[in-house]
Amino acid sequence: xxxxxxxxxxxxxAALLLAISFGSQASDRPTEDPSPSADDLRKLVEAAxxxxxxxxxxxxxxxxxxxxxLGIPLSRSFNPxxxxxxxxxxxxxxxxxxxxxxxxxxxxxxxxxxxxxxxLESGKGAYKVLRYSKxxxxxxxxxxxxxxxxxxxxxALPPVKMTDRxxxxxxxxxxxxxxxxxxxxxxxxxxxxxxxxxRTIALGxxxxxxxxKAAAPSSVPVEKMVLIPRGLFVQAHERLQWVPGPxxxxxxxxxxxxxxxxxxxxxxxxxHPKAHAENAKTRSELVxxxxxxxxxxxxxxxxxxxMRLMLTVVASENGVGLLLPAVQMAVLPVPRDLTExxxxxxxxxxxxxxxxxxxxxxxxxxxxFDQNDDEPLK
Amino acid sequence: xxxxxxxxxxxxxxLLALLLALAAPAGVLAMEVxxxxxxxxxxxxxxxxxxxxxxxxxxxxxxxYDKMGSKGHTKDGQYTxxxxxxxxxxxxxxxxGCRDYNYIDEADAAMIATHGSDSGDHWQGTMRFRWSGHCAxxxxxxxxxxxxxxxxxxFIHVSSCYSADDDNLPGIREAMYDPYDSPPTGRRAxxxxxxxGIMWIGSSFDSDYREFANDAHSVAMARSWVSNMYDGxxxxxWYDPWNVFGTCQEQCxxxxxxxxxxxxxxxxxxxxxxxxxxxxxxxxxxxxxxYIVNCDSVGETAFNP
Numbered sequence: 199x200x201x202x203x204x205x206x207x208x209x210x211x212a213a214l215l216l217a218i219s220f221g222s223q224a225s226d227r228p229t230e231d232p233s234p235s236a237d238d239l240r241k242l243v244e245a246a247x248x249x250x251x252x253x254x255x256x257x258x259x260x261x262x263x264x265x266x267x268l269g270i271p272l273s274r275s276f277n278p279x280x281x282x283x284x285x286x287x288x289x290x291x292x293x294x295x296x297x298x299x300x301x302x303x304x305x306x307x308x309x310x311x312x313x314x315x316x317x318l319e320s321g322k323g324a325y326k327v328l329r330y331s332k333x334x335x336x337x338x339x340x341x342x343x344x345x346x347x348x349x350x351x352x353x354a355l356p357p358v359k360m361t362d363r364x365x366x367x368x369x370x371x372x373x374x375x376x377x378x379x380x381x382x383x384x385x386x387x388x389x390x391x392x393x394x395x396x397r398t399i400a401l402g403x404x405x406x407x408x409x410x411k412a413a414a415p416s417s418v419p420v421e422k423m424v425l426i427p428r429g430l431f432v433q434a435h436e437r438l439q440w441v442p443g444p445x446x447x448x449x450x451x452x453x454x455x456x457x458x459x460x461x462x463x464x465x466x467x468x469x470h471p472k473a474h475a476e477n478a479k480t481r482s483e484l485v486x487x488x489x490x491x492x493x494x495x496x497x498x499x500x501x502x503x504x505m506r507l508m509l510t511v512v513a514s515e516n517g518v519g520l521l522l523p524a525v526q527m528a529v530l531p532v533p534r535d536l537t538e539x540x541x542x543x544x545x546x547x548x549x550x551x552x553x554x555x556x557x558x559x560x561x562x563x564x565x566x567f568d569q570n571d572d573e574p575l576k
Numbered sequence: 577x578x579x580x581x582x583x584x585x586x587x588x589x590x591l592l593a594l595l596l597a598l599a600a601p602a603g604v605l606a607m608e609v610x611x612x613x614x615x616x617x618x619x620x621x622x623x624x625x626x627x628x629x630x631x632x633x634x635x636x637x638x639x640x641y642d643k644m645g646s647k648g649h650t651k652d653g654q655y656t657x658x659x660x661x662x663x664x665x666x667x668x669x670x671x672x673g674c675r676d677y678n679y680i681d682e683a684d685a686a687m688i689a690t691h692g693s694d695s696g697d698h699w700q701g702t703m704r705f706r707w708s709g710h711c712a713x714x715x716x717x718x719x720x721x722x723x724x725x726x727x728x729x730x731f732i733h734v735s736s737c738y739s740a741d742d743d744n745l746p747g748i749r750e751a752m753y754d755p756y757d758s759p760p761t762g763r764r765a766x767x768x769x770x771x772x773g774i775m776w777i778g779s780s781f782d783s784d785y786r787e788f789a790n791d792a793h794s795v796a797m798a799r800s801w802v803s804n805m806y807d808g809x810x811x812x813x814w815y816d817p818w819n820v821f822g823t824c825q826e827q828c829x830x831x832x833x834x835x836x837x838x839x840x841x842x843x844x845x846x847x848x849x850x851x852x853x854x855x856x857x858x859x860x861x862x863x864x865x866x867y868i869v870n871c872d873s874v875g876e877t878a879f880n881p
Contacts, residue, residue: 391820498628545693550628555778
């Protein structure tokens with residue numbers, strides 16, 4: 199009799215508890231993100247590889263890519279002592295004792311940097327440092343300029359006045375003049391360009407208007423950041439005469455001068471001796487390779503993909519990088535522009551958010567390497 | 577007549593230690609650093625919290641960790657995948673089972689790497705497994721899982737999407753102190769570094785994490801984070817690899833500090849480094865941030881706080 203009376207109530211209570219538990223699951227942990235089917239993935243890859251650039255016969259394209267116009271490498275052009283005189287003035291700089299150690303204890307080429315500095319790296323004082331690869335074939339040079347600590351008065355923060363064009367020209371002059379970055383490897387901005395590779399850095403601040411609110415923030419643009427990725431002239435296509443090469447440079451400055459100038463990985467390079475145009479992968483091969491790799495290694499949603507053609511370093515000989523034409527894929531798990539409400543919705547429906555960038559060689563090699571692993575593919 | 581003062585051996589050692597402490601430049605003690613990274617997410621069907629794998633993520637952030645070690649800091653814990661739950665990040669004042677004081681808040685500088693989202697007014701990071709009913713670590717804003725800085729942590733770097741969104745800036749500071757423990761102890765975190773919108777994983781970003789650590793000893797940490805982590809050429813049209821035609825999106829780093837006044841927060845933003853560590857902020861009334869104007873990342877609109 200008891201069972202007959204309580205059974206419907208127990209069932210209702212159980213259903214209610216189940217609904218509550220599902221509700222809290224849904225708000226704290228989204229359901230498993232769906233991954234695209236193999237077919238859909240292939241379609242996304244196909245859509246990302248422009249038909250006019252990547253075809254079934256990429257022999258000519260690869261031949262162009264394996265013949266980039268190269269400038270004089272830093273190992274032959276950069277003069278650290280001249281750079282020190284320019285950057286530190288008559289007072290000069292102290293060279294770290296490490297500068298004399300060009301090999302490791304095991305006799306290998308030292309891949310670390312020589313440091314020339316003025317002031318103490320630690321503490322509150324002013325400090326200037328020029329760091330450069332002991333073996334400049336590796337292509338790393340950096341200048342950092344720090345002022346001594348003081349109390350910042352927000353009302354007295356000077357806004358940067360120089361234009362993007364002025365910043366760009368100063369940056370290129372600095373990189374070519376002081377760091378001797380080869381001009382042949384700096385992508386020339388076309389006349390029809392809509393923007394320069396210059397960004398404005400700003401500082402913002404606000405007070406709490408309550409636990410989660412703030413008074414309207416104040417901000418001041420303080421510096422210009424100029425980014426110069428390495429460009430190599432290859433004449434790959436009428437719409438793509440230059441492609442990214444290994445390395446990048448950046449200069450951050452305000453109206454008083456350079457705060458940071460960094461050349462990173464602007465390695466001395468030459469085409470890989472085992473890369474031959476006749477071994478260029480076909481479009482079909484590439485699509486299959488990329489789709490299979492993404493399917494096996496990544497899970498989760500793929501909203502879109504994009505590709506960049508580039509020259510990348512897959513191996514080095516005595517610090518000189520061996521260039522290989524490659525396709526760099528960017529995999530986007532979320533749509534491009536989301537409103538705040540859409541972002542909250544996304545957080546309820548999807549866990550995967552980080553984008554992924556990966557390179558795929560455009561050439562079949564006798565010994566093929568997957569850049570993203572430490573071991574060669576079998 | 578000259579009196580010779582003889583010190584006992586014990587007193588000599590105490591005096592020597594005192595002299596050494598006074599002689600050491602301020603803020604140059606080695607930091608204890610930790611890294612918490614997920615690259616292998618566990619499907620919900622296997623009892624995990626889901627999320628697409630990003631196998632290179634731990635390798636990428638380990639470049640920061642290793643560089644910190646080579647700069648003389650103590651590598652105090654490298655947590656990759658494994659039993660990553662919110663227990664390592666949440667505060668016992670929120671849930672007595674939390675153990676942030678053994679993990680993230682035990683470090684002086686820590687980096688977290690995991691999928692993230694914007695949960696309204698705060699960042700939410702995905703764990704591998706559920707703990708106490710939670711798969712998501714909620715930090716800042718109206719969330720109360722994560723309160724760091726009240727034990728030891730000074731600097732937190734979040735390699736995660738939406739970890740410093742423009743609309744969440746007012747609330748990030750809520751994760752940088754413990755409302756119960758910070759007022760009496762005075763301990764609070766100093767800086768939170770993250771991203772507006774989505775961020776990217778790949779071997780081409782490895783050197784950015786290494787150089788962030790390197791440069792943040794020579795120049796301000798905030799400067800180093802924004803300069804090294806910015807990328808203006810992600811998701812570009814194939815014919816526009818350098819974004820001169822405006823087809824690309826960006827990776828948008830933001831560095832964030834707190835202080836008692838605007839001047840205090842800005843001064844910390846301007847100057848604090850791993851080898852120039854200020855004392856803990858005495859309050860979080862003000863916050864300051866360094867950013868790229870109009871930075872437009874995937875998954876967000878242009879940065880506009």
